[in-house]
Amino acid sequence: MKRNAILHLADLHLGAPVFSGLRNAFPDIAERLQTARDRLLGRLADWILDPDCPVGLLLLAGDLFDHHAPRPELEDQAIQDLSRIIAAGVKVVTVPGNHDELAYPNSVYRRRSWPGVLVQNREPRPILELEAGSLFTQKLVIVSASFHRGLNQPGEVLDPPEVPADAMGILLLHATVADDGFLPEFLAEAESVFRTFLRTNAARGYSYTALGHIHRRSTWTVNRMLACYPGPPLGTSPSELGSGSFVLLRQTNAGRFTSGQAGLMVESITPPGLLPCRWLPLEENVTPGDRPAEIVERIKARLPSDNDYIGALTLTGTVKSRTFAEDCQALFIQAGLPIIVAETRTRQLPPLDLDLLAKETSLVGEWIRLWQQWQEQEQPDPAFAEQVLWEALACFGQPDKSEEPS
Numbered sequence: 116m117k118r119n120a121i122l123h124l125a126d127l128h129l130g131a132p133v134f135s136g137l138r139n140a141f142p143d144i145a146e147r148l149q150t151a152r153d154r155l156l157g158r159l160a161d162w163i164l165d166p167d168c169p170v171g172l173l174l175l176a177g178d179l180f181d182h183h184a185p186r187p188e189l190e191d192q193a194i195q196d197l198s199r200i201i202a203a204g205v206k207v208v209t210v211p212g213n214h215d216e217l218a219y220p221n222s223v224y225r226r227r228s229w230p231g232v233l234v235q236n237r238e239p240r241p242i243l244e245l246e247a248g249s250l251f252t253q254k255l256v257i258v259s260a261s262f263h264r265g266l267n268q269p270g271e272v273l274d275p276p277e278v279p280a281d282a283m284g285i286l287l288l289h290a291t292v293a294d295d296g297f298l299p300e301f302l303a304e305a306e307s308v309f310r311t312f313l314r315t316n317a318a319r320g321y322s323y324t325a326l327g328h329i330h331r332r333s334t335w336t337v338n339r340m341l342a343c344y345p346g347p348p349l350g351t352s353p354s355e356l357g358s359g360s361f362v363l364l365r366q367t368n369a370g371r372f373t374s375g376q377a378g379l380m381v382e383s384i385t386p387p388g389l390l391p392c393r394w395l396p397l398e399e400n401v402t403p404g405d406r407p408a409e410i411v412e413r414i415k416a417r418l419p420s421d422n423d424y425i426g427a428l429t430l431t432g433t434v435k436s437r438t439f440a441e442d443c444q445a446l447f448i449q450a451g452l453p454i455i456v457a458e459t460r461t462r463q464l465p466p467l468d469l470d471l472l473a474k475e476t477s478l479v480g481e482w483i484r485l486w487q488q489w490q491e492q493e494q495p496d497p498a499f500a501e502q503v504l505w506e507a508l509a510c511f512g513q514p515d516k517s518e519e520p521s
């Protein structure tokens with residue numbers, strides 16, 4: 116197959132420790148996730164080496180490593196993997212990020228010669244040119260810059276050069292997008308990264324801004340330029356699950372205008388075998404009558420049949436007990452179900468004074484008195500009676516009087 120696509124990676128954060136809650140609850144699965152993350156480049160290299168793989172250029176938009184001086188075996192492995200990719204005729208361009216910054220004397224990028232093109236210039240300038248027909252039908256120019264702590268100002272705005280008229284331009288940056296309304300404001304504040312205005316880049320004639328730094332997959336079209344943060348394909352924790360896919364940039368049809376300039380398109384792909392495990396977001400609504408064991412059963416019924424998922428469960432609704440989430444977590448561990456009760460957006464009910472409610476001259480009071488009589492006469496299962504109570508109170512709107520959990 117002709118190699119006519121660009122693989123745009125960013126924020127792999129190799130070596131970043133996986134969520135400690137997962138390690139405590141399911142050590143084996145945590146280890147599996149750690150390995151899957153840390154060996155991602157090796158699996159990518161295997162895929163890229165396949166003659167059917169369309170990737171002809173690999174762009175690494177920063178934070179390949181979680182630390183500027185990663186464990187030696189991680190460094191060796193990454194250099195080997197990238198060297199294999201390059202040996203297959205695929206160009207590789209790496210721009211350091213703020214986690215794996217170039218400025219440190221012991222930076223991974225300074226210790227020995229880094230495979231492929233390493234971006235070291237502080238001002239944006241062309242760092243790679245590919246002739247027309249070698250990857251895309253047009254001549255391709257990659258422009259990039261590397262942030263140097265102490266020499267560049269935090270949040271420094273980049274001023275990229277115009278793209279030559281005869282070429283297609285790609286801007287490769289570890290940066291925050293500074294245009295109004297693109298990112299939440301707190302993200303665009305000063306950090307040890309550049310800021311870039313997508314509208315400026317589009318006006319300078321770029322067809323694509325290959326971004327890194329923001330971990331949530333985002334794709335924009337600005338005028339006729341595309342821009343994308345790929346984010347990590349496999350995250351470290353329930354608060355960062357990862358996209359589960361990779362970003363491939365293709366030329367759809369030479370000369371035909373589609374979404375981007377010169378017909379570029381961003382494709383999300385998940386080649387088989389590349390991600391040996393994945394986070395699975397789960398959400399469950401809880402009512403005060405629910406017991407943790409029932410939640411576990413309900414979740415169990417919804418789980419996929421494979422063994423490659425790690426559930427990240429968000430509980431919503433109203434609970435009676437402060438330890439509801441912990442109790443659910445303990446049951447998931449006991450049942451051997453790889454689910455982390457990640458986030459609870461539940462409210463806790465205050466203790467109810469039923470005798471006081473029963474004295475009310477209201478519909479609720481009348482109902483409580485009937486409910487108490489029914490229990491005396493029929494002796495129903497107490498758990499069932501309680502569920503009936505909470506369902507009824509929910510209908511009366513009673514739980515709305517509860518306090519927010521502190």
Ligand SMILES: [Mn+2]
Binds near residue numbers: 212289
């Ligand atoms: Mn970063």
